[in-house]
Amino acid sequence: MLMPSKEPLAALENASEFIARHIGPGSADEASMLAALGLPSLDALIDKVLPASIVRSKPMELPEPVTEADALAELKALASKNQVLKSFIGQGYYGTFTPGVILRNILENPAWYTAYTPYQAEISQGRMEALVNFQTMVCDLTGMPIANASMLDEATAAAEAMTLAKRSVKSKSNRIVLAGDLHPQTIEVIQTRAQPLGLEVLVANSKDEWESALAGELFAAVIQYPASSGWIVDWKADVDAIHAKQAAAIVATDLLALTLITPPGEWGADIVVGNSQRFGMPMGAGGPHAAFMACRDDYKRSLPGRLVGVSVDVHGNPAYRLALQTREQHIRREKATSNICTAQVLPAVIASMYAVYHGPAGLKRIAQRVARLTAILSRGLAALGFSARHHDSAFDTLSLHTKDATDAILARALAQGANLRKAWGEYLCISLDETSSRADVELIWSIFAQPGQPLPNIEAMDEGSTSLIPEGLQRTSAYLTHPVFNTHHSETAMLRYIRSLSDKDLALDRSMIPLGSCTMKLNATSEMIPITWPEFANMHPFAPAEQLQGYALLDAQLREWLCQATGYAGISLQPNAGSQGEYAGLLAIKAYHASKGQAHRNICLIPSSAHGTNPASAQMVGLQVVVTKCDENGNVDMADLQLACEKHSANLACIMITYPSTHGVFETQVKELCQLVHSHGGRVYVDGANMNAQVGLAAPGEFGGDVSHLNLHKTFCIPHGGGGPGVGPVCVVEDLVPFLPGHATAGVPGKVGAVSAAPLGNAAVLPISWMYIRMMGEAGLKRATETAILNANYISKRLEAHFPTLYAGEHGHVAHECILDLRHFKDSCGVMAEDVAKRLIDYGFHAPTLSFPVPNTLMVEPTESESLYELDRFIAAMIAIRGEIADIEAGRAAQDDNLLKNAPHTAETLLASEWSHSYSREAAAYPVPALRRAKYWSPVGRVDNVYGDRNLFCSCVPLDSYGTSA
Numbered sequence: 001m002l003m004p005s006k007e008p009l010a011a012l013e014n015a016s017e018f019i020a021r022h023i024g025p026g027s028a029d030e031a032s033m034l035a036a037l038g039l040p041s042l043d044a045l046i047d048k049v050l051p052a053s054i055v056r057s058k059p060m061e062l063p064e065p066v067t068e069a070d071a072l073a074e075l076k077a078l079a080s081k082n083q084v085l086k087s088f089i090g091q092g093y094y095g096t097f098t099p100g101v102i103l104r105n106i107l108e109n110p111a112w113y114t115a116y117t118p119y120q121a122e123i124s125q126g127r128m129e130a131l132v133n134f135q136t137m138v139c140d141l142t143g144m145p146i147a148n149a150s151m152l153d154e155a156t157a158a159a160e161a162m163t164l165a166k167r168s169v170k171s172k173s174n175r176i177v178l179a180g181d182l183h184p185q186t187i188e189v190i191q192t193r194a195q196p197l198g199l200e201v202l203v204a205n206s207k208d209e210w211e212s213a214l215a216g217e218l219f220a221a222v223i224q225y226p227a228s229s230g231w232i233v234d235w236k237a238d239v240d241a242i243h244a245k246q247a248a249a250i251v252a253t254d255l256l257a258l259t260l261i262t263p264p265g266e267w268g269a270d271i272v273v274g275n276s277q278r279f280g281m282p283m284g285a286g287g288p289h290a291a292f293m294a295c296r297d298d299y300k301r302s303l304p305g306r307l308v309g310v311s312v313d314v315h316g317n318p319a320y321r322l323a324l325q326t327r328e329q330h331i332r333r334e335k336a337t338s339n340i341c342t343a344q345v346l347p348a349v350i351a352s353m354y355a356v357y358h359g360p361a362g363l364k365r366i367a368q369r370v371a372r373l374t375a376i377l378s379r380g381l382a383a384l385g386f387s388a389r390h391h392d393s394a395f396d397t398l399s400l401h402t403k404d405a406t407d408a409i410l411a412r413a414l415a416q417g418a419n420l421r422k423a424w425g426e427y428l429c430i431s432l433d434e435t436s437s438r439a440d441v442e443l444i445w446s447i448f449a450q451p452g453q454p455l456p457n458i459e460a461m462d463e464g465s466t467s468l469i470p471e472g473l474q475r476t477s478a479y480l481t482h483p484v485f486n487t488h489h490s491e492t493a494m495l496r497y498i499r500s501l502s503d504k505d506l507a508l509d510r511s512m513i514p515l516g517s518c519t520m521k522l523n524a525t526s527e528m529i530p531i532t533w534p535e536f537a538n539m540h541p542f543a544p545a546e547q548l549q550g551y552a553l554l555d556a557q558l559r560e561w562l563c564q565a566t567g568y569a570g571i572s573l574q575p576n577a578g579s580q581g582e583y584a585g586l587l588a589i590k591a592y593h594a595s596k597g598q599a600h601r602n603i604c605l606i607p608s609s610a611h612g613t614n615p616a617s618a619q620m621v622g623l624q625v626v627v628t629k630c631d632e633n634g635n636v637d638m639a640d641l642q643l644a645c646e647k648h649s650a651n652l653a654c655i656m657i658t659y660p661s662t663h664g665v666f667e668t669q670v671k672e673l674c675q676l677v678h679s680h681g682g683r684v685y686v687d688g689a690n691m692n693a694q695v696g697l698a699a700p701g702e703f704g705g706d707v708s709h710l711n712l713h714k715t716f717c718i719p720h721g722g723g724g725p726g727v728g729p730v731c732v733v734e735d736l737v738p739f740l741p742g743h744a745t746a747g748v749p750g751k752v753g754a755v756s757a758a759p760l761g762n763a764a765v766l767p768i769s770w771m772y773i774r775m776m777g778e779a780g781l782k783r784a785t786e787t788a789i790l791n792a793n794y795i796s797k798r799l800e801a802h803f804p805t806l807y808a809g810e811h812g813h814v815a816h817e818c819i820l821d822l823r824h825f826k827d828s829c830g831v832m833a834e835d836v837a838k839r840l841i842d843y844g845f846h847a848p849t850l851s852f853p854v855p856n857t858l859m860v861e862p863t864e865s866e867s868l869y870e871l872d873r874f875i876a877a878m879i880a881i882r883g884e885i886a887d888i889e890a891g892r893a894a895q896d897d898n899l900l901k902n903a904p905h906t907a908e909t910l911l912a913s914e915w916s917h918s919y920s921r922e923a924a925a926y927p928v929p930a931l932r933r934a935k936y937w938s939p940v941g942r943v944d945n946v947y948g949d950r951n952l953f954c955s956c957v958p959l960d961s962y963g964t965s966a
Contacts, residue, residue, distance in 0.1 A: 016065045019780035022522055022772075022865060023787050029868035030787075033794040042786050046697065048811040049789055051668045054703040060564040060696060065777030068526040074774065075767060078557075079535035082550035086418045086440060087283070087540040090397050090431025091228060092154055092183045092757070094278040095538070097434055101491050102280060102353050105498045106346070108532065110719075113346055114508035114523055116515060117723035118308075120837065120847055121321040121943040122904050123936075126501030127349060127722045128320035131308045133484055134276075134290070134352035136955040140479040141258040142272040143265025144294035146954055148305040150276075150348035150724070151291035152340065152576050155189035155757035157273040158182075158222060158252055160304045160338060161293060162190055164271060165220035165248035166199065168299050173217040173247070174198060180205035181227035185745045185757045186252060190222070192741075192753035196590060196622040214241045220248040225264060226257055229390050229429055230397030232473055239268040255279060255292075256434075257395045259360070259367040262473045271295045278433060280354035281347050282532070285551050286541035286758020287576055288725030288765060290348035300324070300952070304338035306723070311948030313941040314902075315909060321943045323952060339579040339616035346721030357494050360480040366434050370396045373432050375465040377441050380456035384448050390427060394468040397431040399423060413447045419543050420447075482956040504939040505722075506846050511936075512870045514795075516664065516817040516849040516859025517611075519692045519714035523768070526775070527717055530767040541758040542746060554766055561773045562716075562729060565781065566691070566708060567699025570737035573729045574754070576761035578689065581709025581728025582617040584755045588707060588732055588739035589654050589683045590621055591752050595739075601681065603648040605655040607636045609663055609853050611687060614656040623653055634663030634807040636673060645680045652682035654707075659700065660690045660815035662853045663807040664792070664861075674704025683707065688731070691715040692863070693789060693816035696782025706733050716769035725762050727769070787864035788816040791871060795860055798875045802882040806857060817861035819854060820878075826856060829888040830895045833858055836881055841904035843877040843927060844936045873930075880927055894918055899927075904938035 020026070025033065030042065039045050066074065087095060098107065106112045118124030118131075131149040138147035151157035162176055176194065178187055180203050187203060194201045202218075204210035214221065221242050226232045239249040250271045251264040256278055264272045277289035295303055301324060309323030355363060374396050381387070381400065390399035402409055403426050410428065413420045421429040430444060438458050445455045467474070480486070488497045507513075513520040530536060535550060545552070559571045575581040586604075593601040604623040606614050608630050615625045628644050629637040636657065645652060655677045660666045667673075674684045686705035692715040694700070700708050712718045712727035720726075732740060742750015746759035760766070776784065796805045796818040803820040825831040833856045837847030849859040862871055884900060887893040895901075897917055905924040915921055926932050 015067055016777065016780065017067055018524070018775035019065065019783060022524060022776065022780070023784055024865050024867035024870070025787060025791070030790065032868065033790055037793055037797055042790060045790060045793065045813070046786055049666060049793070049809060049813045049815060050697055051666055051670070053668070053671050054698040056697060056699055057702060060778045060781065062561055062564055062773065062778045062781070065775055065780055068775060071771055071774045072526060072529065075530055075771060076533070078553050079530065079533055079550045081553060082535045082539055083547040084534055084538050085543065085547060086443065087543065088430045088432065088444065089419050089421045089540050089542055090429060091421060091542055092185070092275055092277070093283045093286070093540050093542070094431065094433035095435035096278045096280055096282065098280045098282065098350070099354065099357050101494050101498070102350055102357065103532070105495060106350055106353060108528070109502070110509040110523065111502040111505065111507050112349065113528070113719040113721050115505055115722040116513055116518065116520060116720050116846065117342065118322060119850070120841070121319065122838065122938045122940055123506035123841055123846060125320055125939045126504035127345060128308045129501055130349040130352050131345065132310070132320060132954070132956060133356060134348045135308060136482060137352055137355045137480065138255070138292045138294050139955050141255050141263060142253065142294045143263030143477065144269070144272050145297045146300045146303070147292055147294035148303055149308050150343040150345065151273070151293050151305050152344060152580065153287060153289060153757040154183070154252060154273060154275040154291045155186040155754070156580070157291040157293050158186045158250065159190050159193035160340070161250045161271040161273050162194065162199070162220060162222070163197070163338070164295065164299060164302055164304060165250060168302055169219050169248050170246040171217070171219040173219045175200040175202055175216070175218045177213040177218050177221040178203045179210060179221070179223050179227070181229055181231070182222060182224045182252060183228045185754065188743070188745050188754045189757060192755060196587065196620070198622065214238065218242070218245055218247045220250055222250040222252065224252045226254060226261070226395050226397065229399040229423060229427070230394045231391030232261060232393040232395060232469060234267070234470070234473055236267040243268065254395070256363070256367050256370070258475070259364045259479070260371060260475055261395065261469055262475050263477070266477065271299065276348065276351035279351035281350055282537035282764065283540050284537050284764025285539040285548065286760055287762035288344050288347050290344040290351050305340050306343045307954055309948045310953040311944050311951070313943050315941045317940060319940040319943045321945060321948050323948055323954065339583060339613050339620055340577065341579055341613055342577050342724045342726050344725050345723035346725060349722065353498065355480060356485055356488050356497070359485050359489055362489070363480070370432050370434065370436065371467065371469065372462070372465065373436055373441055374398065375468050376458060376461040377430070377432065377444060378468065379461045379465055380441065380445050381448055383456045384445060384453065386448055392468070393470050396433065397429055399427050399429045402426060402428045409448060414544070416443060416447055418443060418447065419540065484956060506936055511844055511846065512862065512866050512874055513846040514848045514860045514862055514874060515846065516819070516861040517662065517689060517852070518849060519711070519861060519863055520720065521692070521717060521863040522865035523717055523719035524772070527768045527771040530771065531764050536764055536767060541760070541763070545747070551760060551763055554770055555760060558766055558770050562710065562731065565695050565699070566688070566710070566731050567701030568708065568731040569701070569734040570740055571729050571731045572740040573727065573766065574741050574743065574756050574759060574761045575709065575728040575730055576756045577724070577726045578709055578711045578728035579613050579617065580755055581730045582613055582687070583620055584730040584741050584752070585685055585707040585709055585732070586617055586621045586623065586654070587741070587752050587755070588730065588736050589685065590623070591739040592683070592736055593653060595751070598681070601651050601653040603651045604653055605641065605644055607657060609634055609661060610656060610658055611662060611689060614687060618656065634661060634665060635667045635669070638669055638673065641673065642676060645676055645682070649680040652677070652680045654683045654685050656685040656687060658687040658689055660693050664814045664817040664819055664859065665807050665809050666815050668810060671703050678704070689714070690816065693785060695785045696778065697785050701731065701733060706736060707731065712769045717772040718765050718768045725765055727762050727765060784864045791862040791864060791866060792816050792818050792860070795862055795871060795875060799878055802879055806854060817859055820848070820858045820860060822858060823856045825885060829885060831885050831888060831900055832856060835900035835903065838942055839881050839884070839900045839903040840877060841938050842924065843880070844931060845874060845877055876928060899924060904941065906939065906941050907937045909941065
């Protein structure tokens with residue numbers, strides 16, 4: 001007899017299956033944690049944590065969740081609306097082949113993409129070695145003495161070079177001169193960045209204009225080499241003229257071209273910027289790609305972005321660490337020289353590995369093939385009657401004066417599946433790249449040929465071709481001579497090198513990363529899969545709009561969903577980092593005031609507890625920062641804020657707050673704060689860094705915020721990638737929508753100019769957040785927020801007897817993170833929070849956020865993705881460490897020689913024949929029994945930070961001094 005089904009079909013289909021896969025604790029785990037908190041339900045916890053005044057007025061209107069398979073199918077259909085044509089546009093974006101061994105083992109490998117920024121040097125040695133390789137690669141190819149570990153994109157790197165030059169040169173001029181043949185997007189971003197700083201940008205579009213500009217006063221000039229339209233000239237005399245004005249010569253260049261042409265460092269460049277995209281990273285409609293900046297040695301201590309340096313560990317062995325200005329905005333705040341707190345680490349790693357894999361000979365061969373095909377193409381076009389070129393020299397780009405035939409040829413190209421670039425109305429630019437072939441050259445010839453006109457013969461054109469690189473500018477100097485670039489050329493060797501580096505690191509694929517304010521949540525595999533689909537990966541950001549319809553729909557849907565999550569009316573996805581989202585939001589506020597005839601409003605109030613990027617961003621848009629007080633509980637001091645508002649009422653532009661606060665608490669008076677600032681004519685910027693505690697529960701656009709940025713690499717699951725890529729959308733209320741960033745280069749109008757090189761910023765990673773929201777739906781996103789709050793409160797409660805939580809809300813609870821107070825240990829036994837952070841490495845954990853926002857504390861954010869098992873494992877480790885501290889306090893362990901002060905312990909030191917410590921090797925290596933079965937070993941001992949800054953060395957070093965590869 002057949003038994004009736006107990007489950008309806010809808011339940012068996014399990015459309016919401018992903019929610020349970022994303023959220024770590026199950027129902028039984030949840031009940032256990034709530035019991036520990038003494039609460040009957042999750043709703044009861046949220047009622048105690050979240051102020052009633054900010055609870056959402058209505059649920060988010062999002063599509064119902066679907067399965068992973070259905071979401072992928074839906075996104076595939078959307079992606080198919082993109083048209084992938086052969087791209088000969090150039091303009092800083094090129095086709096490239098990502099070597100399979102790098103694609104599979106880095107870009108698609110969670111050991112690399114789930115790692116966090118290398119603030120804990122001992123557990124980041126692998127990715128920092130790769131970044132040192134990147135820095136070395138850039139130094140070698142540009143001919144400059146020092147380079148940083150990547151920038152966000154070429155255009156913003158050029159803008160950062162402008163401000164670096166302004167604060168470094170002796171010239172007192174406020175004028176910067178741009179060669180007109182820079183990439184258009186670079187010109188636009190520089191103009192956006194210069195305007196609020198009161199800098200004058202002069203674009204020289206002819207030789208006469210250029211010479212006239214250099215004859216006047218200036219603090220810097222920017223040159224593209226090779227030019228955007230392809231030509232290559234000797235700039236030595238021009239650089240001498242720039243230096244005669246005590247100004248800086250900034251050069252935007254191309255790494256592949258530099259394997260064949262004289263590097264800018266050899267003819268006097270002061271700052272060199274560019275993009276490493278064509279070293280293995282797909283175009284991805286604009287990003288993410290690792291830009292770079294190199295500079296003269298005496299600029300190094302003002303160099304923006306991150307710099308990886310070589311230091312030594314406590315045993316005298318070489319070790320890598322972030323050097324000099326690391327997180328300088330958190331230290332220098334409004335005096336910071338840049339607001340960038342991330343980089344493009346994962347793309348930089350890929351670019352460096354591309355150079356390691358191909359080596360100098362391989363890179364040169366690729367470049368020579370591109371240059372040869374360009375020369376052949378040029379000869380053939382001349383044979384077809386198109387000999388009028390913008391310039392005789394070229395590496396990979398030709399600019400043909402096609403006059404009144406321009407539009408007809410452009411149309412023929414589109415009809416035959418190719419994109420060319422139109423320039424100056426009657427020119428066509430054609431760029432070749434690593435992926436270009438003989439067939440592509442013949443395709444281009446067929447586009448330019450008249451009906452019935454025979455096409456040139458490739459072999460014949462090749463036989464008589466000569467290099468288009470001027471003889472006097474052909475490179476003669478060596479590059480990439482270090483063994484790391486000359487060793488790993490077989491796939492076996494490369495595979496093992498990549499694995500050896502990832503084994504040195506600690507990422508989310510190994511254990512929980514409990515970093516407060518950083519939200520290291522699950523980056524699900526199904527979310528990651530689409531980023532390498534050709535329909536997304538192979539799109540040029542400046543292809544015709546009709547070819548980018550899939551991206552346009554993705555952009556529109558994601559913006560609508562994020563508006564639902566935040567309560568705002570409009571969003572731009574262009575900012576390619578949280579810092580750039582902050583910047584764009586403040587530009588919107590400033591432009592709004594100017595549109596009302598109140599450009600004098602220039603005061604930005606910032607509570608003392610705010611993220612350091614806030615005051616750094618404010619100074620970048622020309623606002624004057626006024627710091628307001630916080631009370632003893634970490635809340636904004638409302639009385640002090642009122643005084644500040646009254647004092648600066650006539651000139652108040654905005655306030656910047658973080659919500660929940662940087663101290664991990666929902667402040668109860670946030671609505672009153674917003675009303676107070678509004679009453680004095682100011683706008684409210686709500687930093688979205690902590691949105692993971694709000695989605696589905698509260699919306700800043702509802703409770704009084706005017707502007708926020710989001711970190712899609714935090715709340716919405718784009719992985720941190722070891723310190724980038726990121727996406728920092730800027731979200732605004734209705735009357736600020738007209739002031740979202742535009743992008744004239746891409747034909748997108750706006751009252752505020754472009755803030756990123758590409759109109760959609762890091763477009764290629766947007767499918768990750770789309771997938772997350774599509775699979776979670778309203779109920780799943782809300783549940784994720786509630787669970788994040790539960791997990792944080794569970795940790796806080798379980799550890800309160802060992803490490804009390806510094807700040808809590810009025811009911812004694814925290815938001816999604818808690819600050820553990822370790823300050824008293826300094827007096828009781830000499831232990832610092834850093835010692836606990838390093839000892840956690842021995843237990844197999846990444847440390848919580850160290851000494852931010854309060855010195856000598858640890859900020860813990862477990863996220864909703866961690867299971868109760870993992871939470872308990874972390875709690876057990878912390879309690880065990882508290883026991884080790886107790887031993888020091890009681891005199892059972894020496895203050896200067898103990899398990900914490902000597903952490904982390906390496907296998908090499910534990911296996912050494914001599915052991916001079918008072919504690920056992922076993923206690924150092926296996927503080928809990930489970931580590932005997934699975935142990936992460938730190939590759940180095942504690943790194944000496946002071947030594948690294950005093951003895952700055954930021955590129956690959958000799959083999960006999962520093963081991964196999966760096």
